[in-house]
Amino acid sequence: MNDASLSGVLCRDSMHNATETEGERAYAVWVSEMMLQQTRVATVISYYQRWMRTWPTVYALAQATQEEVNSVWAGLGYYRRARFLLEGAKKIVEEFGGEFPRTAEELQKVPGIGTYTAGAIASIAFKQVVPVVDGNVIRVLCRLRAISLNPKASTTVKLFWALASQLVEEYRPGDFNQALMELGATICTPTSPSCALCSVSSQCAALKLVHRVEKNVTSVTCFPAKVPKSAPREEYVAVCIIELESQTKMSKAASSLLLVQRPPKGLLAGLWEFPSAPLDNPNSTEKSRLMEMDNYLCDTLGFKIGSGGYTVMKREEFGTYVHVFSHIRLHMFIQWMLLSTGEIEDKSTPKMQRSVVTKWVDLDSMNSLGLTSGVKKVYEMFSALRQKQLTSSKTIKRKRSNLV
Known part of the structure; x- marks a missing residue:
């Protein structure tokens, strides 16, 4: 299983539960997306399951202490995420009456929820037509449009969000966003893409450049541009x-x-x-x-x-x-x-x-x-x-x- 698919799998399971409310689904998406930031799926699954057993609702989480939250989170790393979940739960209960905001814009008023997490919650739980842009989506967009810009530059990131906004499907935005992330995670991978299996290969500008034997474009892996990592x-x-x-x-x-x-x-x-x-x-x-x-x-x-x-x-x-x-x-x-x-x-x-x-x-x-x-x-x-x-x-x- 890959990083993009955990939230999708968990949320699809919950969507098939006829008794689940949109708020419960939003909470599940929120927790899974926060855990998946900077952490591999294989690590996250057991933590997610333990978290949801301990605090199955946003109300339950809001009653927890930071010590209790840290204890369940211990070993997952990036502990600021755990603090944001607790602070966010308290804000949702105290200021929103326990109801999740239903739009990406309003969701960003909750501590720790940025544009990505807001888009995931809003599109998957509330079916708002908004994009979700993560590393997998950026890679897919770079190759579809043959964009060789620095993928981490602020101006380039804005471009990706604009492109994703044009693509997001109106009737099933959550499924579309998850499918796009899944495409990047399983097919359009960083170093070993399976172009022959890709459902959008006929529209891929990077692949067309490869077929034309364009100078310096020997593989779609030339996109996005490689950014040197800073040494710790x-x-x-x-x-x-x-x-x-x-x-x-x-x-x-x-x-x-x-x-x-x-x-x-x-x-x-x-x-x-x-x-x-x-x-x-x-x-x-x-x-x-x-x-x-x-x-x-x-x-x-x-x-x-x-x-x-x-x-x-x-x-x-x-x-x-x-x-x-x-x-x-x-x-x-x-x-x-x-x-x-x-x-x-x-x-x-x-x-x-x-x-x-x-x-x-x-x-x-x-x-x-x-x-x-x-x-x-x-x-x-x-x-x-x-x-x-x-x-x-x-x-x-x-x-x-x-x-x-």
Whole structure:
């Protein structure tokens, strides 16, 4: 299955459901289209199904918290989409009485709904005669008209929308839009188009140029024009997993980890991560990275190592991990700091400066949190190391007991 077809398949299934309302269909299209942005269908399907089981209507979604939404979305990436879905649901319920706007123009008043998503919802759910233009449609139009312009330039994008507006079918606009996207996804593909199977090949200007053996036009893949991709920038950060081991006189030792909430705007806005200190020097040493983390913990979190009635039992840098975003390669140097409070009357945790939101999370609860894939990978690396050291420690103790 391809990226263009998920929304179509899901929506066709729902269209065959006689009890489904236009609003329910609009909600389904909205969720699927938001998930499909920048994400492969194979990944999206299970997320879509889980989302719709959790929040089957826009009313249900509007009652959710950002934490709950992030938890279901975790691993899908581009978390701003999840935030837009929640904000949009609240706006639809609070300002539109729970009714989806019925036109593409009105739909764009909902947070996160742009021209593409608005066109998809309006044409598929409400049968408004408006186009939908995505990468697949752009490729089809470029080849049909032999357009060799930069497909990402704003003036060229406007041209594509104008062309698509002329083509959209009056009586079944939703089906037409999905068919055009499907054509680009399955037949008129980027590198291996099946021109012999194409239903509009007789009207394809690019194919005619190929048949004429025009200079420099050896394949329809010459269209659209190739735009060089910018290399992702390299960023470096020290990441510290701070584990607090404590116990009371009434219970066994328990461990929790410190998480920090990212700022409300920007990359991964509002999501939880381990304390992270930016590094200016890509060739930093382990010693300098430990110092940078000390400064971050003190200056940003108000957390001074060695004070507060607890002891640093272990501290080491144990690994690196490179997490790739669309525009960033984030190099993470991962540390582990083990703190112990010893035996105390009540379990307590080091206090953090509240200008930055932090929380201590029990180890048993970590897997149920909506962690990003990068944070989850770091946690998995830590868990593997911790388990290895615990196993080694138990083996040593067992050998010693056998000697007694």
